[in-house]
Structure formats: C-alpha cells, structure tokens
Amino acid sequence: MxxxxxxxxxxxxxxxxxxxxxxxxxxxxxxxxxxxxxxxxxxxxxxxxxxxxxxxxxxxxxxxxxxxxxxxxxxxxxxxxxxxxxxxxxxxxxxxxxxxxxxxxxxxxxxxxxxxxxxxxxxxxxxxxxxxxxxxxxxxxxxxxxxxxxxxxxxxxxxxxxxxxxxxxxxxxxxxxxxxxxxxxxxxxxxxxxxxxxxxxxxxxxxxxxxxxMDFHPAEYQQLGIVRERTPVPRSSAPLGMFAAKDGHWLVLSVSSDSVFDRLAEALGRAELAKDPRFYTNQVRVENREAIEAIVVEWFGQRTRDEILEELNRAGVPVSPVYNIADIMEDEHYQARxxxxxxxxxxxxxxxxxxxxxxxxxxxxxxxxxxxxxxxxxxxxxxxxxxxxxxxxxxxxxxxxxxxxx
Structure with a gap:
C-alpha cells in the first residue's frame, strides 16, 4: 500500500x-x-x-x-x-x-x-x-x-x-x-x-x-571597543524584566518607548511618573532602573496574574505571562491559532x-x-x-x- x-x-x-x-x-x-x-x-x-x-x-x-x-x-x-x-x-x-x-x-x-x-x-x-x-x-x-x-x-x-x-x-x-x-x-x-x-x-x-x-555586537566591539557582559536584564530599556504577581505567577514586562511608559504610568494609577525627571525618557529610566522597577514590583505584588494581564493589556502595555507547557496547552490563544x-x-x-x-x-x-x-x-x-x-x-x-x- x-x-x-x-x-x-x-x-x-x-x-x-x-x-x-x-x-x-x-x-x-x-x-x-x-x-x-x-x-x-x-x-x-x-x-x-x-x-x-x-x-x-x-x-x-x-x-x-x-x-x-x-x-x-x-x-x-x-x-x-x-x-x-x-x-x-x-x-x-x-x-x-x-x-x-x-x-x-x-x-x-x-x-x-x-x-x-x-x-x-x-x-x-x-x-x-x-x-x-x-x-x-x-x-x-x-x-x-x-x-x-x-x-x-x-x-x-x-x-x-x-x-x-x-x-x-x-x-x-x-x-x-x-x-x-x-x-x-x-x-x-x-x-x-x-x-x-x-x-x-x-x-x-x-x-x-x-x-x-548577535547582529550589532561585532560593530559595537570594532567601533566602540565594548565587550558585552552578563547582566540580569538587558540594559537598553526600563522597566524591563520578570515581575511576580501576588499569586506566585511570573510575568515579563517590556517598556521600550516613552509612549508605552506613559500608558504604563496611567495603568499604575501614577500618571505623574511620566513627568518625573527620573523617568521622563528611556535614557533616564535606564539610569534610574531600580527606582522605577521598585514601583512596578509593588504594583504587581498586589494583583494576581490575570488581573495584571487584564489591566495592562487594556492599557496597551506589552506584558506576557511566563508559561510552562501545561499553561500553553490550556491557553485559548494557542487553541484559536x-x-x-x-x-x-x-x-x-x-x-x-x-x-x-x-x-x-x-x-x-x-x-x-x-x-x-x-x-x-x-x-x-x-x-x-x-x-x-x-x-x-x-x-x-x-x-x-x-x-x-x-
């Protein structure tokens, strides 16, 4: 056959x-x-x-x-x-x-x-x-x-x-x-x-x-003499990284532009952060990473994963749950696709x-x-x-x- x-x-x-x-x-x-x-x-x-x-x-x-x-x-x-x-x-x-x-x-x-x-x-x-x-x-x-x-x-x-x-x-x-x-x-x-x-x-x-x-790394070394080292999170933007919800689930947050940070500040109920000289641009946010991420840690720690996803997705802030394979198999987006x-x-x-x-x-x-x-x-x-x-x-x-x- x-x-x-x-x-x-x-x-x-x-x-x-x-x-x-x-x-x-x-x-x-x-x-x-x-x-x-x-x-x-x-x-x-x-x-x-x-x-x-x-x-x-x-x-x-x-x-x-x-x-x-x-x-x-x-x-x-x-x-x-x-x-x-x-x-x-x-x-x-x-x-x-x-x-x-x-x-x-x-x-x-x-x-x-x-x-x-x-x-x-x-x-x-x-x-x-x-x-x-x-x-x-x-x-x-x-x-x-x-x-x-x-x-x-x-x-x-x-x-x-x-x-x-x-x-x-x-x-x-x-x-x-x-x-x-x-x-x-x-x-x-x-x-x-x-x-x-x-x-x-x-x-x-x-x-x-x-x-x-590795893309730009050879140019960075050849032109600027920079040898990149291990860092807890990339240094290019802030806030950026893993944050824990109050129910123990992890989420990843990525704020790479000033307009996204403005939306994040609104979602956090802290619209004034967008005018704060420590956080006004991505460059100064990177310099003050610990301060802004402490605010994010506190906010995440008061909410469940689902609550965080609902609020930040509604605000247009890039956020994602950190999934294991069991999560993936149950996820409605995976199923729809x-x-x-x-x-x-x-x-x-x-x-x-x-x-x-x-x-x-x-x-x-x-x-x-x-x-x-x-x-x-x-x-x-x-x-x-x-x-x-x-x-x-x-x-x-x-x-x-x-x-x-x-």
Missing amino acids: TTKPRRGPLAGLRVLDIAAFLAAPFSASILADFGADVIKVELPGMGDGLRKFPPFKNSTSLHFNVMARNKRSLTLDLRDPVGKELFLRLVEKADLVTENFLPGTLEKWGLGYDVMKARNPRIVVIRVSGYGQTGPNSKLYGFGTSSQAFSGLTYLSGYPDRPPVTSPISLADYIAGLFAVIGALTAVYERDVAKSDLGQEVDVSLYEGLFRL ENVVVVEDPVLGPVAMPNAVPRLSRTPGEVRTTAPLLGQHSAEVLSEWLGLSQAQIDEIQAILGGKRSE
Missing part, C-alpha cells in the same frame, strides 16, 4: 535525509511539513540515534516521533557497496540531500558532493556541522552546547556573579535548521527559477546561526506536537503523520523512485539483510 500523495507548496520536491539527531533532520521536517517528499535514510537494524533518545513511551522516543514527522523511512548502509550504489541512484532522482556527518566523512565513504554532483548536477546538498566545512575547527565534533558557547551567546547568558548558562533546549541545532531551510530553498530557487539548472553545496554550521543573531496539533500514531495513539510554521494563507503546511517505523517505506521508495520490481527489491533486501552493520 503506497503513501498518499503529498500536498502543499513543496509537493514534488524530493529530499534524501541522511542526517541524524537534530539540526539537519529539523530542516528536513520543515520541508516535509510543506509537502516535500522526505526520505529518512537510516542504518539497517539501528536507525537514527534519536530513536533511542528520551523521553519514551511504549519504547518509542517522543523526541524522534515529532522530529521525523511527515517523513518516510528507508534503510540503507551507505558504507556498503550495494547500499552506496542504491543511494547514488536515489540521488539521481532527488532535489536535495541533508546531512550532518563530521566534515570529510562522506568523502571518505566515496559519497562527497563531487560524487553526488557527477550523478546529478542539479542536486543541492545541505551540509550541517558544528563548525562548517572549512577552517581550522572544521574537523572538530560540535554539538549544540559547545556551538552556543563558541558563538558568544553563552557568555552573555545568566547573571554577572554566576557562571554562564546555556539554553535549556538545543537552540543552536534548531536555529541552524532554520538557516538550512533558507539555504535549501534559496539554492532551489536559483536552480529552478533563475534557471542555472545547477545544484550547489549549502554549508551551515551550528555556531554561525547563533552568531548571526491551532498551534498544537494532535496526530494519530499507530503505537502511541494521539500525539500532540507543534503545528507547521509559518502560516501560509493559500498553501498551508500540514502535519500528516508521526515518525515512521524503521525501514517502513523501503520497498515503497525503491519502487516509486527507482522503478524496481518487487522481485528486485526482495533480492536487494536479501543481500543487505545478510550483512552486519558495524
């Missing part, structure tokens, strides 16, 4: 995802959300290492279950001559390949970009690594935490009297995955719309995605996961399936992509099944 035809703006785009764990597979999952036919190529008998990553239910990794959504699974050993040749035949039919091996690994296996390009000059290869394909660090192993530290972001995170802290999620991987999607679609556009009819390599490193978010979608899984039953992002008005993305079983679509893919008969597929699988992966 074949998989239903894919819908969406990327329907017809064929992707071979030979990557493991997070960054590159995340980029492939985004492409799959919008209709690309993504084939998850996995090692026979083992699969992607993320399949063995917690949390688990019924021996199924929930992490992998979401990461590999909308994909089909094909098992091949790329180091085996038969598997290697099958992969290159698939490359001939593909638009994109996503990989995140240590630079030089595919070349060692005889599957580098030049080899793929010789079989398909139109192939676009997304290469995600810790430090990029070139440079003195290119052969070093890089993961999310090390890449975040190398990017400069970790140094800025936390409090000045404590060690730097890293993100509680794999921020470097997910940001790199987003830049990989940008690179992939840019390369496909150049190939198909600008009509070069040629593929190319897209080199994405984990640290560079985060470093791009359908940010969480529930997908039926053959092992787990209904599984909740984030919906496709971004929203397209005419050709939206869609989460159709959870992760496939290991090798679930091997015969289907070899038939559809390569036109192999069932007898040929059985012969190949008998050969591959008799070889032990090391």
Whole structure:
C-alpha cells in the first residue's frame, strides 16, 4: 500500500535525509511539513540515534516521533557497496540531500558532493556541522552546547556573579535548521527559477546561526571597543524584566518607548511618573532602573496574574505571562491559532506536537503523520523512485539483510 500523495507548496520536491539527531533532520521536517517528499535514510537494524533518545513511551522516543514527522523511512548502509550504489541512484532522482556527518566523512565513504554532483548536477546538498566545512575547527565534533558557547551567546547568558548558562533546549541545532531551510530553498530557487539548472553545496554550521543573531555586537566591539557582559536584564530599556504577581505567577514586562511608559504610568494609577525627571525618557529610566522597577514590583505584588494581564493589556502595555507547557496547552490563544496539533500514531495513539510554521494563507503546511517505523517505506521508495520490481527489491533486501552493520 503506497503513501498518499503529498500536498502543499513543496509537493514534488524530493529530499534524501541522511542526517541524524537534530539540526539537519529539523530542516528536513520543515520541508516535509510543506509537502516535500522526505526520505529518512537510516542504518539497517539501528536507525537514527534519536530513536533511542528520551523521553519514551511504549519504547518509542517522543523526541524522534515529532522530529521525523511527515517523513518516510528507508534503510540503507551507505558504507556498503550495494547500499552506496542504491543511494547514488536515489540521488539521481532527488532535489536535495541533508546531512550532518563530521566534515570529510562522506568523502571518505566515496559519497562527497563531487560524487553526488557527477550523478546529478542539479542536486543541492545541505551540509550541517558544528563548525562548517572549512577552517581550522572544521574537523572538530560540535554539538549544540559547545556551538552556543563558541558563538558568544553563552557568555552573555545568566547573571554577572554566576557562571554562564546555556539554553535549556538545543537552540543552536534548531536555529541552524532554520538557516538550512533558507539555504535549501534559496539554492532551489536559483536552480529552478533563475534557471542555472545547477545544484550547489549549502554549508551551515551550528555556531554561525547563533552568531548571526548577535547582529550589532561585532560593530559595537570594532567601533566602540565594548565587550558585552552578563547582566540580569538587558540594559537598553526600563522597566524591563520578570515581575511576580501576588499569586506566585511570573510575568515579563517590556517598556521600550516613552509612549508605552506613559500608558504604563496611567495603568499604575501614577500618571505623574511620566513627568518625573527620573523617568521622563528611556535614557533616564535606564539610569534610574531600580527606582522605577521598585514601583512596578509593588504594583504587581498586589494583583494576581490575570488581573495584571487584564489591566495592562487594556492599557496597551506589552506584558506576557511566563508559561510552562501545561499553561500553553490550556491557553485559548494557542487553541484559536491551532498551534498544537494532535496526530494519530499507530503505537502511541494521539500525539500532540507543534503545528507547521509559518502560516501560509493559500498553501498551508500540514502535519500528516508521526515518525515512521524503521525501514517502513523501503520497498515503497525503491519502487516509486527507482522503478524496481518487487522481485528486485526482495533480492536487494536479501543481500543487505545478510550483512552486519558495524
């Protein structure tokens, strides 16, 4: 039984995802959300290492279950001559390949970009690594935490009297995955719309995605000699930061302009604060941060979270509750926007996961399936992509099944 035809703006785009764990597979999952036919190529008998990553239910990794959504699974050993040749035949039919091996690994296996390009000059290869394909660090192993530290972001995170802290999620991987999607679609556009009819390599490193978010920091250092340090809250505006309600809930308040501060002063019942020389402009408010934030702390401490949200939202002051996942699952805005979608899984039953992002008005993305079983679509893919008969597929699988992966 074949998989239903894919819908969406990327329907017809064929992707071979030979990557493991997070960054590159995340980029492939985004492409799959919008209709690309993504084939998850996995090692026979083992699969992607993320399949063995917690949390688990019924021996199924929930992490992998979401990461590999909308994909089909094909098992091949790329180091085996038969598997290697099958992969290159698939490359001939593909638009994109996503990989995140240590630079030089595919070349060692005889599957580098030049080899793929010789079989398909139109192939676009997304290469995600810790430090990029070139440079003195290119052969070093890089993961999310090390890449975040190398990017400069970790140094800025936390409090000045404590060690730097890293993100509680794999921020470097997910940001790199987003830049990989940008690179992939840019390369496909150049190939198909600008009509070069040629593929190319897209080199994405984990640290560079985060470093791009540092934005003006290189200019600030080069022009002004400033090395930013950890601060409890950003120094650019006030009041700004986390404030506790009387019921114990936290909220974040952000007042970045004088007009917003005027509205905040009205909401606090202290309209005179807008004329106070200590608070008249953002610059002087930053200089008198402790004074203005003490007033905010007192006001917040006399009200519940819901009361604060109602009053400040009515006044047009940017404020938000600090949510945990239980809050998110119950929030009416999340529900109205359908940010969480529930997908039926053959092992787990209904599984909740984030919906496709971004929203397209005419050709939206869609989460159709959870992760496939290991090798679930091997015969289907070899038939559809390569036109192999069932007898040929059985012969190949008998050969591959008799070889032990090391």
